[in-house]
Amino acid sequence: MAAPADWPARPGFGQRARTLLRDVALQATIDIVRTRGWAQTRMADIASLAGISKPTLYKYFGSRDELARAYVDREVDLLLEKARTALRRFPDDPEQALREGLRDILEDLSRNPLIRAVLTDDVAAGSLLPLVTTHGGRLLEHGVAEMTTIIGAALPAADPEDARAYSDTLVRGMISHAILPSPSVDDSVETILRVALPLTRNFAARPDLGPGADQPGGTVPAEEGDTRC
Numbered sequence: 001m002a003a004p005a006d007w008p009a010r011p012g013f014g015q016r017a018r019t020l021l022r023d024v025a026l027q028a029t030i031d032i033v034r035t036r037g038w039a040q041t042r043m044a045d046i047a048s049l050a051g052i053s054k055p056t057l058y059k060y061f062g063s064r065d066e067l068a069r070a071y072v073d074r075e076v077d078l079l080l081e082k083a084r085t086a087l088r089r090f091p092d093d094p095e096q097a098l099r100e101g102l103r104d105i106l107e108d109l110s111r112n113p114l115i116r117a118v119l120t121d122d123v124a125a126g127s128l129l130p131l132v133t134t135h136g137g138r139l140l141e142h143g144v145a146e147m148t149t150i151i152g153a154a155l156p157a158a159d160p161e162d163a164r165a166y167s168d169t170l171v172r173g174m175i176s177h178a179i180l181p182s183p184s185v186d187d188s189v190e191t192i193l194r195v196a197l198p199l200t201r202n203f204a205a206r207p208d209l210g211p212g213a214d215q216p217g218g219t220v221p222a223e224e225g226d227t228r229c
Contacts, residue, residue, distance in 0.1 A: 022060050025050045026074045029067060034113050038068070069138055075112065076143045079105055083150050094154045094200055102174070102189045102196075109178035110185070143171045158203040166199055 028049040032041050043064060047057040061067040086101035087094075147167035151158065158166070170192070177188040 018060070021050075021052065021056075022070075025052065025057060025060060025067075026070060029071050030074065033071065037113075043067070072139050073142050076139060076146065079108055079112065080143065080146045080150065082108060083147070087150065087154050094204060095197060097154065098196060098200060099189065099193060102192055103185060105174055106177060106185045106188050109174060110181065112178075140171065140175070144168045147171050155200065155203040162203070166196075166203075170196060 025046060028046045029041065032045055032049060043057055044054050046067075047054040050057070057067075061070060082104035083097075083101035086097040086104065089100065090097040144164065144167050147170060148160075148164045151163045151167050151170075152160065155163065173192050173195070177192065182188040182191060
C-alpha cells in the first residue's frame with residue numbers, strides 16, 4: 001500500500017544502513033580512545049571492533065583526521081544530549097531545565113577525556129592533547145551551534161543572534177569551569193546561573209516577540225498625543 005502523500009519521506013534502506021555503520025564505527029572509536037588515548041588509536045583496531053574492514057572504514061571516513069573531527073563532534077553531541085534530556089524532563093520550566101542540564105553536563109565534562117587531556121598527566125588522556133589543540137575550535141564551534149539549536153527550541157522568543165551569543169557564553173563558561181573547576185559542580189552551576197538566569201527570564205518574558213503581546217504586562221503603545229513617560 002502506498003503511503004499518503006503528506007507523510008514525511010523516510011530515508012531509504014541504504015541511507016539507514018550507512019548511518020548505522022557510521023554510528024557503530026564512531027562508538028568503536030569512542031571505546032578505544034577512552035581506553036588507550038588518541039595516539040594509540042589505530043584505524044585497523046577501530047575497523048576490527050566495529051566489525052567492518054579497514055577499507056570500508058576509510059570509505060566512510062576518508063582519513064584519520066576526518067575521523068578525529070567526527071569523534072570530536074560525537075563527544076560534544078553526547079554531552080549536549082544531557083541538555084536535551086533536561087528539556088524533555090522540564091518542557092514548561094526552562095530555568096529548571098537549564099539548572100539540571102548544566103549540572104549533568106558539568107559532571108560529564110569532569111570525566112570527559114577531551115577535558116582530561118588538558119588537565120592531567122594521565123597517559124591515555126594526555127595523548128588526546130594534540131587532538132584538542134588541532135580540533136579545539138571545532139569542538140567550540142560545534143558545541144555552540146548545537147546549543148543554539150537547543151536554546152532556540154526552549155526559548156523561541158529569543159532573537160537568533162541573542163540565542164547564539166547566549167549559547168556561546170554558556171558553552172565557554174562550562175568549558176572554563178570544567179578546566180578550572182569550583183570546589184564542587186553545584187558551585188559551578190550556581191555561578192553560571194547567576195549570569196544565565198536573568199537572560200533566560202528576559203528571553204522567556206519578551207511579549208513583543210511571541211504570543212500574548214496584547215496580554216497584561218505586554219507592550220502597550222501610547223495613545224496618539226500622549227507625552228507621558
